[in-house]
Amino acid sequence: MAPSAMDIDNSGKLDAARALQSKLESAKLNIVEDQNRFDTLQSTLAKDPGLVSEGVAGTTDPAIVAAEVASQISFLRNLKFQYLEQKAKDQYVKTIVSDEPPIINADDNELLRIENDKKKEILSAAKARLAEKYSDVRTLAPLVEQDYNKARALTQEAAALASKILDARLTLTRLRQAHPHPRLTIPAANAQLDDQIVEMQQLDDELQQVNTQVDTVKERVKVGAVEVERLRMERAELEKQVNAGQKEVQDGRVVGLYDWYTVALAMHRTLLDLETAHSESENELHLTYAVAPQGSTQRRHIFIKLLFLPNSRMLGEVQVEGLSEDVEDVVGAHLQANDVPGLIAAVLARARAGA
Structure with missing residues (x-):
């Protein structure tokens, strides 16, 4: 008996199901590989439990690791306390025996x-x-x-x-x-x-x-x-x-250095009305100032781009934005003299004068 169209269709679907099953079985899923690796490691640990205590990579029990980490943290805390105690004693003794004790007031503390x-x-x-x-x-x-x-x-x-x-x-x-x-019979075969x-x-x-x-x-x-x-x-x-x-x-x-740097940076920003400073590259610096012209309370933003020659402190190019007047003469004079502070002071003076 020749196969019908329905048999051919069902055969195709069956082949597709088999292909899907074989594809899923042959797919290298990470979770399957991890399960096999875990089973292998568990078998190895069952044969040689000493591997866990030795800390062999991939064979350490997480519970044991957690206990060891907790023990180490406790030990380090005790060690830190002892260190701070000995350091305080040493500083106290040095302060007592020193002719000129360090100047430390309550504000510093x-x-x-x-x-x-x-x-x-x-x-x-x-x-x-x-x-x-x-x-x-x-x-x-x-x-x-x-x-x-x-x-x-x-x-x-x-x-x-x-x-x-x-x-x-x-x-x-x-x-x-x-x-x-x-x-x-044909009717029985059709019904079946x-x-x-x-x-x-x-x-x-x-x-x-x-x-x-x-x-x-x-x-x-x-x-x-x-x-x-x-x-x-x-x-x-x-x-x-x-x-x-x-x-x-x-x-x-770190505390002293951080305080000094913070105070110096805040003072510099306050004196020069510096709003942002960004280093675009090793030899390019972007500065943005918020300057209030004379007779006005509204601040204007002055953008200065400084481009230095590579591997040197020589000023190569300057771009100024935010001024209504041309400041090429000021830029040229200070560019030849390689005077960056003078250039910034002159540009800000022009901006405050209402340029």
């Missing part, structure tokens, strides 16, 4: 305390964000694993349906062989064929639904993997910020 409190607040905020990211990773990891398990279950279900379709076709072939054409067509159509519909669910779950797994990777990157950045903040708090020289 108050400034140091305020700056230290600010840095502690920044460090606490960074630690809170890091803890939040850790919580997000712990929350998303079970969801990704759950989606992967669903995808694997749907794949197995698709394989089972394909096997049922194959069994149905084999049963139909056996029936045709057991009941040759002369012994099977209609029933089988309906059943195969139902199986095809179920297979289509399963395939759709498999595609949906795969997309969710991909999205979840991307989200987990993004959270890992954010966690690494936050860890860097936390480490940088801890180093700044522990280094006593």
